């Protein structure tokens with residue numbers, strides 16, 4: 519949301535409904551922008567049994583991956599090697615291309631609660647052949663921008679040329695519409 523709208527929503531609360539319906543239109547991209555294996559407030563209902571194959575489908579659909587952990591939550595960091603391994607097994611098994619993955623340490627603003635150092639993050643990303651950024655989604659837009667720019671740089675030009683076009687523009691349009699509507703409502 520920070521990347522697409524430049525805004526940070528601390529609590530989803532009353533935004534939930536309109537945002538959810540807008541995202542439902544473009545659920546594919548949203549899934550791509552959502553930390554892949556985390557629960558999210560806009561999850562679409564699905565049976566447990568379908569979950570494995572649905573995750574597999576998301577991975578097959580996506581061109582690239584952003585894996586977000588919190589610098590204040592070691593468990594969210596420790597799980598990364600497994601996630602990267604899972605993605606690589608699913609994607610690289612089918613093609614010779616390297617799968618673009620960026621690891622992001624979020625909540626940089628909470629430095630007093632930090633339990634994962636920048637160095638650890640950088641080293642892990644290096645060892646897994648992933649990009650690395652530390653950001654605060656809450657504090658600034660710039661970090662989110664850098665993440666997605668860095669991600670795009672890791673996608674081979676040939677793939678970008680194949681997929682470029684309407685999809686991302688559609689997302690940005692409908693997200694903007696949601697927030698414009700919200701502003702109008704509150705006037």
Ligand SMILES: Nc1nc2c(ncn2[C@@H]2O[C@H](COP(=O)(O)OP(=O)(O)OP(=O)(O)O)[C@@H](O)[C@H]2O)c(=O)[nH]1
Nearest residue numbers: 527528529553556557558624625626654655656657
């Ligand atoms: N201080 C701080 N809080 C953040 C930051 N980014 C997200 N949060 C908060 O962290 C919580 C989780 O954020 P979400 O956007 O829901 O992230 P998520 O990965 O979907 O996390 P879960 O909801 O736990 O699955 C929310 O209360 C956010 O407001 C950040 O950069 N700094």
